[in-house]
């Protein structure tokens with residue numbers, strides 16, 4: 001794809017070669033992300049961050065990634081402080097802000113809202129989560145992490161077995177990651193969830209039609225036995241009609257050290273999670289007793305968000321070739 005001036009709304013936009021391109025630039029960005037090298041390639045550029053849903057990692061890592069490249073950031077994280085409370089439409093808001101900024105990053109609770117945003121302005125937009133829809137940059141950093149954790153090249157990921165656990169119906173990061181992995185060959189997907197929270201059927205059919213295999217179960221240990229990589233997700237309680245409805249699934253899948261070791265034996269099976277993990281009593285998807293385990297990749301994974309997002313900014317704003325050390 002042509003990244004220059006492009007919006008990133010869905011993984012559907014990518015071919016395998018595009019993902020390889022992003023990853024090779026992300027690898028170069030690592031030393032800039034760690035400030036071993038410095039650059040000001042985005043000096044004068046402004047990122048507009050619009051978050052209509054809670055966020056810690058995504059919002060702040062987008063901000064820091066833009067700043068590490070020398071750009072400035074303005075953030076709106078409280079709908080209550082905008083003219084939307086006076087009745088302004090999302091489209092008008094985005095059209096105005098798109099005229100001010102060089103790039104917008106938007107998170108919105110409604111699936112499909114990001115498409116509406118992209119139609120409202122020529123300014124490039126990155127989807128940082130649209131309801132239960134997609135979260136493409138999270139999936140990119142998840143796959144980038146899988147590559148690093150498994151110490152494989154992109155081509156060696158063909159044939160890998162991934163076990164995804166939890167609220168697969170509502171988890172937008174899981175949806176984007178399934179689509180992204182589907183660009184590879186012969187991926188073996190193991191989906192572990194309650195019956196009512198299974199991966200959407202359209203996604204399942206799509207991956208099967210691309211020649212991948214899928215196995216669905218409610219049993220965590222069975223899923224662990226089959227895993228080369230483990231991807232845990234949080235119960236997306238904000239997507240349920242009522243808190244009571246979500247309540248019945250709370251704490252259904254809690255990965256403790258004992259269960260992990262029982263399932264994977266002596267193999268190194270990296271544990272990923274887009275985060276946040278829910279720490280409330282009786283809930284935690286990944287127990288604290290795994291905090292010091294070498295396979296727990298969640299903090300390294302979150303760290304990878306910076307170089308990955310720097311690479312996307314550089315491609316969209318067309319400064320990748322002028323990167324140079326100060």
Ligand code: NCD
Nearest residue numbers: 058129135173234274275276
């Ligand atoms: C995820 C999200 O917002 O979709 N978080 C993130 O961006 N890293 C996952 C979640 O909230 O459970």
